[in-house]
Amino acid sequence: GKILVEKVNPAWLIFSEGFDSGRLTYLIKRVLDLLMATFGLLGSLPVSLITAVLIKLESPGPVLYRQERVGAKGVVFSIIKFRSMRTDAERHGAVWARENDARVTRVGGFIRKVRIDEIPQMWNVIRGQMSFVGPRPALFNQDDLIALRTEKGVHELLPGLTGWAQVNGRDELPIPQKVQLDVEYLHQRSFLFDLKIIWMTALKVLVRDGVSH
Numbered sequence: 290g291k292i293l294v295e296k297v298n299p300a301w302l303i304f305s306e307g308f309d310s311g312r313l314t315y316l317i318k319r320v321l322d323l324l325m326a327t328f329g330l331l332g333s334l335p336v337s338l339i340t341a342v343l344i345k346l347e348s349p350g351p352v353l354y355r356q357e358r359v360g361a362k363g364v365v366f367s368i369i370k371f372r373s374m375r376t377d378a379e380r381h382g383a384v385w386a387r388e389n390d391a392r393v394t395r396v397g398g399f400i401r402k403v404r405i406d407e408i409p410q411m412w413n414v415i416r417g418q419m420s421f422v423g424p425r426p427a428l429f430n431q432d433d434l435i436a437l438r439t440e441k442g443v444h445e446l447l448p449g450l451t452g453w454a455q456v457n458g459r460d461e462l463p464i465p466q467k468v469q470l471d472v473e474y475l476h477q478r479s480f481l482f483d484l485k486i487i488w489m490t491a492l493k494v495l496v497r498d499g500v501s502h
Contacts, residue, residue, distance in 0.1 A: 317480065322420050326411040333408050340371055340405055343396045350376035353409055358426035359435055361447045366418045368426060369409040373397025404494050410450050422483040423449030424471040434464050443471040446478075456489040 330337075341352045354372040357365050374392040393401065400406040413419040419426070426448035427434045438444045454462060454470035462470070474482070 318420065318483070319417075321480075322414050325421055326414040329411045330408070330415075336405060337371075337408055340396075340400055340408075344372055344394075347396045348375060348394050357429045358448065359429055359431075359444075360418055360426055361445060363435070363439065363444055364418075365429055366413070366426075368419075369412055371400055371406040371409060373401050373406045407450060414450065418447070420447040420449050422451060422474075422478075422486050423447050424452050424474065425449065425455055434468070437464060437468045438471060441468060441472050441475075443468060443475055446471075446475060451486060451490040453486055456486055456493060 344352050351372060354370045354374070355367040356370075358368045360366050373394060374397055375394065397406070410419060414421060423446050424438065424443055427438070435444070452471070453474040454467045457470055458466070474486075
C-alpha cells in the first residue's frame with residue numbers, strides 16, 4: 290500500500306484527484322482552520338500565561354521563539370513557539386532538537402513533551418501561513434528535503450501543526466520516507482483524513498510521544 294517516492298512521477302500527482310479538490314474544499318479547510326485556531330488560542334490562554342511566567346522565571350530571554358521555516362510554494366516565514374531552549378541554542382545555526390538535548394531547559398523539556406510549545410503556532414494558522422494538518426515546515430537550510438518536496442508537488446501544500454509523516458515516525462524518518470508520507474497525504478487528503486491525523490496526534494500527546502518540531 291505504499292509507493293517509494295523515487296517511483297512517483299510528478300504527472301501522477303498533477304492529473305490525480307488531489308489537485309481537483311476545488312475552491313470549496315480549500316474554503317472549508319480554511320474556515321475550519323480559523324475556527325480551531327481562534328478557539329484554541331482562547332481556550333489555551335490560562336495555560337499560555339502560566340507557561341510564559343515559568344519560561345521567564347527559569348531563564349533570561351524572550352518567552353516566544355521565532356524560527357525561519359519554508360512554507361507553501363517555498364515562501365519563508367517565521368514560525369512561532371514558546372521558547373524551550375536557551376537563548377544561545379542556535380548560535381551555530383538551526384538544527385532539529387535531539388533526545389536529551391542539553392540546549393533544552395527544564396520547563397522547555399516538559400512543554401515539548403505535551404506540545405504546549407506549539408500553541409503559538411495557531412497564530413501562524415490564523416495568518417494563513419500554516420494549516421492544522423499538512424507537512425511540517427522545513428528549516429530554511431534543509432535543501433534536500435525542500436528540493437524533493439518541490440519535485441513531488443508537496444510544496445503546494447500549507448505546512449501543518451501536525452502531519453501524516455509526524456504521526457508515523459516524526460523527524461527520525463529519513464528524508465525519502467518522510468516525503469513519501471507527504472506525497473501520500475497530498476494524494477489522499479480530505480476532511481476525514483485530517484480528522485484521523487488530528488486524532489492520532491492527540492493519542493501520541495496523551496502518551497507523551499511528541500510528534501513535531
